[in-house]
Amino acid sequence: MARSFPPRPKPLDVAILAFDGCQVLDVTGPAMVFEAANNVSRVVRYNVHILSSKGGTIRTNSAVALVTKPLKTLAPRAIDTFLIAGGDRSGLQMLTADVSVRKWVVQTSTKARRYGSICTGAFALANFALLSGKRVATHWSACSDLAQLCPDACVDSHALFVNDGRLWTSAGVTTGMDMSLAMVASDFGEAVANAIAKRLVLYARRPGYQSQFSPVLRAQSHAAAPFAELINWIRENLAKPLDVQKLAARVSMSERTFLRHFTRSLGMTPARLVEMLRLDLTRVYLATGMSLKEIAPKVGYLSSTQLSRAFGRRFGMTPMLFRELHQRGDCGGSVTES
DNA sequence: AGCCGGCGCCGCCATC
């Protein structure tokens, strides 16, 4: 051990690819998180690079412009974490049509320790054939398009973000920050990630606990005749044990036919829907600061560990971390909705 | 970890 120098880890290079028409928060959100990791730990843990094809100023899809470095300033093998931002359709088309971008991105994605996308950036990865056989997330409104474009990928429409091997993809806009926090957590521990979340005041007034799939679900419950009412009944009785026999009996069908009709008209199995509703409600309770032990019986789980495991499986983060990020109203009175 | 019982789910097939 050197006597007066503490061991100084080499900073990790994080490269975020931006382009004309990209979503500014997809770039700045993760950039803020990684930079904040440097601040909270008082060590340079990450070097963040904002890149674009040719470098220079790019216009985002808001009034904000970004100053970027050209791709060629960074060798693909030097990069630890590589992310593509999302953006509008024409911007993404321009990006994927650029041959030098394609080459660089493919090389970087094979060499980097981690690669991924935020929001519709997944479409760029799909165009470069980097999603094959992977579980991925993208913006909820784009899930079916992505599944169509990339049939051999498994699009998880209710995850905030998904980590499959070296690939990380996040759902939309602000979930890029959630995903970046998870990356920091896996690099340097939960404590660092939680400190960042606090510093960025991520836990205040975020509507992020609203399920990504609830709009989809609402649309579905208007569809098939006997099932809309059933779903509403399930919603009101989540604390009860809800096995398939019971549900089938409620709509007076045999278990087998119930299963068939249900999955066909709703696109998911009964148990999966029940779990979805339970975990969705869990998020709402978590955001109010309730403990897992209190929540579990309210949403029909026998134990808090069981709930915790199911939660992690679906959302790619622990309930603790979720509460840390979304808890609100802990300064006395209730917080009014804007 | 690793084993096992139970349940969700589905393929198959006889029946209506």
Add this chain to the structure above:
DNA sequence: CTGATGGCGGCGCCGG
């Protein structure tokens, strides 16, 4: 004959 039904058995996942 076709299509819907539902019973049976097996496989895989989840939880203890």
